[in-house]
Amino acid sequence: MTEPDDTTGSAHRLSDPPTTADIAAYRMLSDDLTAHLAVVAARHGRSDVAATVDSYLDISWDPPTMCVALYEGARIEEAVDAAGSWTLSLLAADQQGAATLLGTPGRPVHGLLDAVPHHTAPDSGAAVLDGALAWFDLRTVATTRAATHVLVVGQVTAMGRSLPEQRATDPLLRFGGAYRRLR
Amino acid sequence: MTEPDDTTGSAHRLSDPPTTADIAAYRMLSDDLTAHLAVVAARHGRSDVAATVDSYLDISWDPPTMCVALYEGARIEEAVDAAGSWTLSLLAADQQGAATLLGTPGRPVHGLLDAVPHHTAPDSGAAVLDGALAWFDLRTVATTRAATHVLVVGQVTAMGRSLPEQRATDPLLRFGGAYRRLR
Numbered sequence: 001m002t003e004p005d006d007t008t009g010s011a012h013r014l015s016d017p018p019t020t021a022d023i024a025a026y027r028m029l030s031d032d033l034t035a036h037l038a039v040v041a042a043r044h045g046r047s048d049v050a051a052t053v054d055s056y057l058d059i060s061w062d063p064p065t066m067c068v069a070l071y072e073g074a075r076i077e078e079a080v081d082a083a084g085s086w087t088l089s090l091l092a093a094d095q096q097g098a099a100t101l102l103g104t105p106g107r108p109v110h111g112l113l114d115a116v117p118h119h120t121a122p123d124s125g126a127a128v129l130d131g132a133l134a135w136f137d138l139r140t141v142a143t144t145r146a147a148t149h150v151l152v153v154g155q156v157t158a159m160g161r162s163l164p165e166q167r168a169t170d171p172l173l174r175f176g177g178a179y180r181r182l183r
Numbered sequence: 184m185t186e187p188d189d190t191t192g193s194a195h196r197l198s199d200p201p202t203t204a205d206i207a208a209y210r211m212l213s214d215d216l217t218a219h220l221a222v223v224a225a226r227h228g229r230s231d232v233a234a235t236v237d238s239y240l241d242i243s244w245d246p247p248t249m250c251v252a253l254y255e256g257a258r259i260e261e262a263v264d265a266a267g268s269w270t271l272s273l274l275a276a277d278q279q280g281a282a283t284l285l286g287t288p289g290r291p292v293h294g295l296l297d298a299v300p301h302h303t304a305p306d307s308g309a310a311v312l313d314g315a316l317a318w319f320d321l322r323t324v325a326t327t328r329a330a331t332h333v334l335v336v337g338q339v340t341a342m343g344r345s346l347p348e349q350r351a352t353d354p355l356l357r358f359g360g361a362y363r364r365l366r
Contacts, residue, residue: 182365
């Protein structure tokens with residue numbers, strides 16, 4: 001074990017509030033967090049809203065509970081908030097095109113999913129991407145604001161695989177700002 | 184686009200509360216969520232408490248904010264709660280031994296980190312694993328209970344890389360219940 005001073009060569013102390021340089025350094029460092037890309041979708045009135053996300057997690061098994069962090073005021077956040085239920089589709093490596101399409105901010109919502117093969121989740125009525133490794137249909141049970149985002153906690157009401165009876169083998173990942181796959 | 188009925192072949196509806204079979208099915212499906220393993224640590228009185236986690240996320244850049252889901256009542260949850268500050272070390276592929284050691288429930292806390300090279304974070308005083316791809320020192324700003332777990336939201340006060348000036352290239356991942364690496 002080394003002393004605290006030994007870390008200062010590589011340690012970056014942040015100001016409070018953080019400076020522009022602090023935020024830039026954090027953005028670069030947090031790119032080292034490998035993410036399994038997923039698509040969150042919700043039915044908003046007569047529209048299907050969907051967005052690629054990397055900030056979600058499996059919280060609990062009992063009851064099955066997950067959470068997603070959404071930028072407050074983004075269309076997908078407003079749609080999830082209004083609908084009270086939503087889906088999460090875990091992407092496969094061959095869904096890079098959909099990940100890019102649904103991960104580009106500012107695209108018109110209407111018709112965005114027309115080019116992405118999908119079906120409808122049984123409870124939320126939101127989109128599930130065909131070919132996703134696994135999908136979850138969730139009902140919001142709690143929300144918490146955290147900095148610029150809203151943490152939406154959901155209980156799983158239904159779930160499935162695109163390929164029944166078959167284990168998923170090839171997730172779509174992002175690391176260091178690029179799409180990656182498992183070895 | 185297919186109709187809802189087309190999904191029922193692979194859809195699993197959960198009871199509320201979930202049955203044992205529901206929970207087992209969710210555990211299997213949620214293994215398809217690729218996780219970048221990390222170690223959460225906190226200084227609890229005179230003890231260093233640390234545990235391998237797969238449920239954490241980067242929430243926001245402004246201010247830099249992350250969150251971790253910890254099993255309520257676990258020693259690491261109690262230590263993080265008591266300390267009010269904690270660290271997150273993103274593991275590299277060659278840290279599989281530490282991930283297994285710190286991921287095994289029920290081990291005695293005292294001396295657990297003796298076998299794991301580490302140093303001390305500047306603000307929390309908690310352990311940072313030497314050789315981690317990146318590490319973050321966090322101050323808790325909010326907590327929310329979610330099912331069996333507590334979501335702990337923290338603001339980053341300091342951070343760094345083990346290898347300054349060098350991009351991380353090889354994270355330790357878990358997918359389908361096994362350790363994996365990037366291609």
